[in-house]
Amino acid sequence: MRKIYWLILALFVLVLAACQGKSTGADDLLESGGAHVEAGEYAEAIADLEAVVEADPGNSEAHFLLGQAYNRTGDLPKAVDEFNTVLALDPDNAAAHHNLGATYFQLGELDRAVAELQAALRLEPDDPQTCYQLGAVYFNLALPERGTAAAPDPQFLEQAIAEFEAALELEENMPEALIGMGNIYIVQADYAAAIEVLQRAIEQMPDSPEAFYALGDAYAQSGDVESACEMYDTFLTLNPPSVWLEQAREKMTMLGCP
Secondary structure (H helix, E strand, O other), X not given: OHHHHHHHHHHHHHHHHHHHHHHHHHHHHHHHHHHHHHHOOHHXXXXXXXXXXXXXXXXXHHHHHHHHHXXXXXOHHHHHHHHHXXXXXXXXXXXXXXXXXXXXXXXXXXXXXXXXXXHHHHHOOOOHHHHHHHHHHHHHHHOOOOOOOOXXXXXXXXXXXXXXXXXXXXXXXXXXXXXXXXXXXXXXXXXXXXXXXXXXXXXXXXXXXXXXXXXXXXXXXXXXXXXXXXXXXXXXXXXXXXXXXXHHHHHHHHHOOO
């Protein structure tokens, strides 16, 4: 009986070691995947994290990081799937609600974005980033369709202002919220106020293409063509999105910028 006992014990130790090795390997891949996301190495992150969720489908952290990696590479539908998987596993994950809302915003699904960001704020009401992101969604809902002469929707505009102000109360001089307020002042034709808050935003984030673009608009609308051209010219040096690049060049041509 003793020989059988030791044989069973030896097999148990081997199985336990194998399981521990598998767990350690998955942990290593999770850590590696997170580091790759942090470093902007998204292809490597996706490879590591897909291996983790294949071995452990219930690993919500791996699904969350994978959603972030997919978002950064522009694979937004896959990002949506991963963040929804996180919420199926952990419905009270405020970060997953936030990231899902931001991804819906990128997809242009603004009503879904609002719902997810509101859910995030219910769980973490003092998160300035979520307040700002919700304000950005409301601002886009307020704007009329491009090419139309309709006025912005006043209700959505007020909601956007409320969220940007909430973000600034939580984080004074938050550059993203200042840029949001600057864009609202431009829509309201309060160009002096727009210029003031956008200059503050640039002090906080001197390499922000969004701030320089908006400040160029504010100067252009106020009639200061020279300053507008200077702001648009700086904007062009900051590797802006291609759509904005084309729009800025069109505006500079219309203004007669050198």
